[in-house]
Amino acid sequence: MQSYELMELILKVYIYPDGDKPIFHEPHLDGxxxxxxWFMKFMEANREFVTRDPEKAHLFYLPYSSRQLQHALYVPDSHNLRPLSEFVRDYANMIAAKYPFWNRTHARDHFLVACHDWGPYTLTLHEELTKNTIKALCNADLSQGIFTLGQDISLPETAIRTPRRPLRNIGGGIRVSQRPILAFFAGNMHGPLRPILLDWWHNKDEDMRIYGPLPIEVSRKMTYxxxxxxxxxxxxPRGYNVNSPRIVEAIYYECIPVIISDNFVLPLNDVLDWNAFSVVVAEEDIPKLKEILMAIPLRRYLTMLANLKMVQKHFLWNARPLRYDLFHMILYSIWQSRLNQIEI
Known part of the structure; x- marks a missing residue:
């Protein structure tokens, strides 16, 4: 609380004005x-934290979109990310040459926010960008050697279907005693893990509603x-990469998330105790999935559900930012990372 309030009191962020749309300064708000x-939208419109005087800044924001970068530069089916990496490298070199602030700390007070799966891989051609900047990444994978625990931020992946109504359908509304399904999954067979999940549990147990894409005959009776x-x-479960929008969806709809993704750093893990409102299962324990869930006492489940409802506000994109919402929590985690670097 004290650190959060200190952030509100003193934090100033300088946003580099350089870069052309759509890669820079043009937020993509759905998907x-x-x-x-959403972070870019609120950061660039902010008056509380943003300063136009870089000499007063504690942090420097690199306002590019990894998703827009992919759309602008990636050649479909080429499997070649190098043009994207070269573009980001050249941008960082331009910032370092044009302004004195990058070289002053070797970019340790600079940060970026990238949610696309390829976000981490587009940084690899620039050593200081990869090792020193504070990176808020949805693809927070410890096994790739790009995400640094204690420095970088695991960014929640949020699936926004209607940007004008980002909070649509949020909330549970069904009492625990009236929830007929023990566990549910439906989705495409991205990556090697999900087929294993289906092999073990699809049509094997009435309590375990495990599907590939939700069948039409099922969705007609009950939507996703x-x-x-x-x-x-x-x-x-993870897809091709460690992150999944289902984690935040589960929080939105007040369903305890069961996270199956080895080497995944959980979103906002520097602030939130995920053991209090979720279940983490090792990939190798998929065959024991029902056994693990059935072993959770009702009292613990109810406590987790109450905790999940408490933390829900931290994952919301409100029409306008509110204290402790997702915009503020991401910024707070970046602020904490910078403070930790200074203390070290």
Whole structure:
């Protein structure tokens, strides 16, 4: 609380004005990569934290969109990310040459926010950008050697379907005693893990509603959102990468997330105790999934559900930022990371 209030009192951020749209200064507000866009939207419109005088800044924001970068520069089906990496490298070199602030700390007080799966890989051609900047990444994978624990921020991946109504359908509304489903998952077969989940649990147990894409005959009776709101636990397996928008969806719909993703740094883990409102299952324990969930006492489940409702406000993109919402929590985590670097 004291650190958060100190942030509100003194933090100043300088946003580099350089760069042309759409890669810079043009937030994309829908889809599963919307987190970076909503943060950019609110950061660039902010009057409380933003300063036009870089000499007064504690942090420097690199306002580019990894999602827009992919749309602008990636050649479909080429499997070649080098043009994206070269673009980001050249941008960092331009900032370092044009302004004195990058070299003053070797970019340790600079930060970026990237939610696209490729975000981390577009940084690799610039050593200081990779090692020194504070990176808020949805693809927070410890096994790749790009995300640094204690320095970088795991950015929640939020699937926004209607930018004009980002909070649509949020809330549970169904009592625990009236939730007929123990665990639910539906989604495409991205990556090697989800087929394993289906092999073990699809059509194997009435309590475990595990699907690939939700079948039409099923969705006609109960939509995807209704399934989540009717389930005690929502299964959130990794896809090709460690992150999944289902984690935040489960929080939105008041369904305890069951996270299956080895090497994933959980979002805002520097602030939130995920053991209090979620279940983490090792990938190798998929065969034991029902056993693990059934072993959780009702009292503990109810406590987790109450905690989940308490932390829900930290994952919301409000029409205008509110204290302790997702915009503020991301900024707070970046602020904390910078303070920790100074103390070290």
């Amino acid at each position: 599963i990569y919307a987190s970076e866009g 959102v209704q399934h989540m709101k009717s389930s005690k636990y929502c299964i959130c």
